[in-house]
Amino acid sequence: MLPDKPGVYLYKDKYGEIIYVGKAVSLKKRVRQYFQSPDSLPAKVKALVENIDEFEYIITGSEMEALILENNLIKKNMPRYNVLLRDDKTYPYIKVTMNEEYPRLIKTRKVINDGGKYFGPYTDVGSVNQIIDFLNKLYPIKKCSSQVFQKNFKPCLNYHIGLCRGVCSSNISKKEYMEMVEEVLAFLQGNSNETEKTLEEKMKAASLECEFEKAAEYRDALAAIQMLREKQKIVTNPNNEMDIIVSAEAYNGTDIMLFFVRNGKMIGRESFRIDPTIEQTREEKIAAFIKQYYCDKALIPKEILVESIDSEYEAIGEWLSDIKGSSVNIHVPLKGEKKALLDMAVQNIVQSRDSFEERMKNQKEKTVKLEESLKRMLLIDGKIERIEAYDISNTSGADSVGVMVVFEKGKKVPRDYRKFKIKTIEGPNDYGSLQEVIYRRFKNYFSAHESGKNNGFEKKPDLLLIDGGEKQASAVQQVTDAMGLDIPVVGMVKDDKHRTKDLVYKGRLSGLKNDNELYKFVYFIQEEVHRFAIEYHRSLRSKTVSRSVLDNISGIGERRRNTLLEHFGSVENIKNADVDELAKVEGMNMKAAEAVKEYFANKDSRE
Numbered sequence: 001m002l003p004d005k006p007g008v009y010l011y012k013d014k015y016g017e018i019i020y021v022g023k024a025v026s027l028k029k030r031v032r033q034y035f036q037s038p039d040s041l042p043a044k045v046k047a048l049v050e051n052i053d054e055f056e057y058i059i060t061g062s063e064m065e066a067l068i069l070e071n072n073l074i075k076k077n078m079p080r081y082n083v084l085l086r087d088d089k090t091y092p093y094i095k096v097t098m099n100e101e102y103p104r105l106i107k108t109r110k111v112i113n114d115g116g117k118y119f120g121p122y123t124d125v126g127s128v129n130q131i132i133d134f135l136n137k138l139y140p141i142k143k144c145s146s147q148v149f150q151k152n153f154k155p156c157l158n159y160h161i162g163l164c165r166g167v168c169s170s171n172i173s174k175k176e177y178m179e180m181v182e183e184v185l186a187f188l189q190g191n192s193n194e195t196e197k198t199l200e201e202k203m204k205a206a207s208l209e210c211e212f213e214k215a216a217e218y219r220d221a222l223a224a225i226q227m228l229r230e231k232q233k234i235v236t237n238p239n240n241e242m243d244i245i246v247s248a249e250a251y252n253g254t255d256i257m258l259f260f261v262r263n264g265k266m267i268g269r270e271s272f273r274i275d276p277t278i279e280q281t282r283e284e285k286i287a288a289f290i291k292q293y294y295c296d297k298a299l300i301p302k303e304i305l306v307e308s309i310d311s312e313y314e315a316i317g318e319w320l321s322d323i324k325g326s327s328v329n330i331h332v333p334l335k336g337e338k339k340a341l342l343d344m345a346v347q348n349i350v351q352s353r354d355s356f357e358e359r360m361k362n363q364k365e366k367t368v369k370l371e372e373s374l375k376r377m378l379l380i381d382g383k384i385e386r387i388e389a390y391d392i393s394n395t396s397g398a399d400s401v402g403v404m405v406v407f408e409k410g411k412k413v414p415r416d417y418r419k420f421k422i423k424t425i426e427g428p429n430d431y432g433s434l435q436e437v438i439y440r441r442f443k444n445y446f447s448a449h450e451s452g453k454n455n456g457f458e459k460k461p462d463l464l465l466i467d468g469g470e471k472q473a474s475a476v477q478q479v480t481d482a483m484g485l486d487i488p489v490v491g492m493v494k495d496d497k498h499r500t501k502d503l504v505y506k507g508r509l510s511g512l513k514n515d516n517e518l519y520k521f522v523y524f525i526q527e528e529v530h531r532f533a534i535e536y537h538r539s540l541r542s543k544t545v546s547r548s549v550l551d552n553i554s555g556i557g558e559r560r561r562n563t564l565l566e567h568f569g570s571v572e573n574i575k576n577a578d579v580d581e582l583a584k585v586e587g588m589n590m591k592a593a594e595a596v597k598e599y600f601a602n603k604d605s606r607e
């Protein structure tokens with residue numbers, strides 16, 4: 001008998017996997033609704049109920065506690081019948097590191113409560129870079145991350161070319177430095193008056209000194225700021241800080257658009273797609289979105305505008321207020337400028353949805369044509385929706401690695417990419433390495449299906465593309481045949497100039513040059529898998545080189561090795577540092593520093 005109390009309920013399938021997490025004011029009343037007559041349930045709820053093998057529940061002290069627990073469990077377990085965000089991208093912010101004695105201006109995709117000031121998010125990465133470059137040129141604050149400067153510290157190149165005032169060598173007072181920082185903050189907060197005034201003064205001074213090129217630079221910068229100000233006109237009260245959330249139903253899910261208003265200005269937006277899920281109202285989907293999106297955000301606005309109200313919003317608002325430390329209001333504006341903003345957002349998402357669906361239609365038609373062309377060229381039947389491509393990379397057999405890249409319906413799926421360190425093959429043996437990679441990949445596939453648990457390899461590809469010719473494809477085919485897998489294995493052949501040329505399947509070559517779209521598609525796949533393999537191999541080799549050199553030094557363990565590399569940036573810089581510099585690094589002492597110098601001195605004499 002379920003209690004008539006608030007709490008969270010968890011539905012599990014026959015494998016013990018959590019497939020749905022829900023919150024209830026009354027567990028007894030809420031759970032009972034799922035087990036009515038099947039004919040009265042919506043189709044997707046019926047599908048959920050048919051997969052429930054067992055359930056658990058957790059009683060909480062209040063609806064607020066249930067809300068927090070529900071959200072944490074959804075984020076942790078990603079149940080397939082819950083509303084889940086498909087979009088995991090993060091947008092950049094501009095950060096002023098006010099937590100440092102001498103603040104810097106940087107781009108970041110992480111927002112944390114560290115005392116820094118964040119501006120954004122910005123949907124255009126290029127604009128972020130331009131703003132940072134512009135402000136760094138106009139206000140020569142320091143660029144380096146160093147916080148402590150030793151006596152007689154030598155300024156870096158930025159100081160000598162006028163991009164830094166040289167705080168490291170006491171060439172500027174703390175007061176003067178912070179005045180520049182305050183002007184940067186004012187600009188980012190939308191008040192460009194001081195910046196424009198500074199530019200005008202510099203432009204006039206340059207003109208009087210007959211430095212006309214410099215004066216022209218200041219003039220152009222002034223024009224750019226004025227243009228930016230025109231694009232960022234105030235749309236609400238300058239003190240307003242709000243997000244606007246709207247939604248639109250699409251053929252394959254729900255589109256959600258989030259608009260950001262900071263200091264009364266619309267500064268950007270993010271788009272999300274929610275997978276089709278059990279029958280829920282628009283308000284319930286928005287509530288699920290708000291809980292997932294804001295639960296780990298350091299920047300929560302004062303207001304969140306929505307199209308219609310839900311009974312859960314009041315509890316969510318209280319929860320967000322606790323996180324923020326001040327009041328957060330979720331509400332529906334009925335008139336005035338906020339209502340106008342909401343209407344504008346609705347128009348945007350409808351237009352965006354229609355445009356997106358048109359692009360999706362064109363993409364689908366293109367994908368179908370590519371699939372048909374591929375099947376016709378290779379003379380194979382069946383669907384080709386999921387393609388996996390493989391490549392091997394090594395240096396004369398050393399640090400040999402294999403990689404897998406994935407394309408579904410003509411588009412790459414980076415979250416499904418996989419890396420493999422070659423374990424059983426010695427020397428430069430691409431055939432053997434490919435066989436090991438394929439064996440490990442499909443051993444994991446069978447393991448996932450036997451255990452009923454996802455391990456990242458549970459999907460079966462419709463086609464395997466192998467970077468190389470007939471011999472590479474044949475080596476892979478031996479493994480798939482031995483494992484009882486009926487998957488076409490195709491080699492991607494390059495010409496003498498390392499350009500994509502043919503496909504080889506069962507010993508038969510098929511030229512690609514006569515089908516331009518298919519050629520571009522295969523070329524892109526081959527370049528992508530090759531790029532991924534090279535990048536992985538280089539990163540692995542770089543770590544190996546650093547490790548093999550520093551770990552040979554007596555008294556230098558993993559912690560000291562990592563600290564030295566972080567401080568000096570490279571093994572070469574460590575080698576060139578003097579004993580005193582080495583000894584001052586955190587965790588080092590004079591004995592360890594002398595060991596480092598002695599090691600490199602002996603190494604040089606041996607070479």
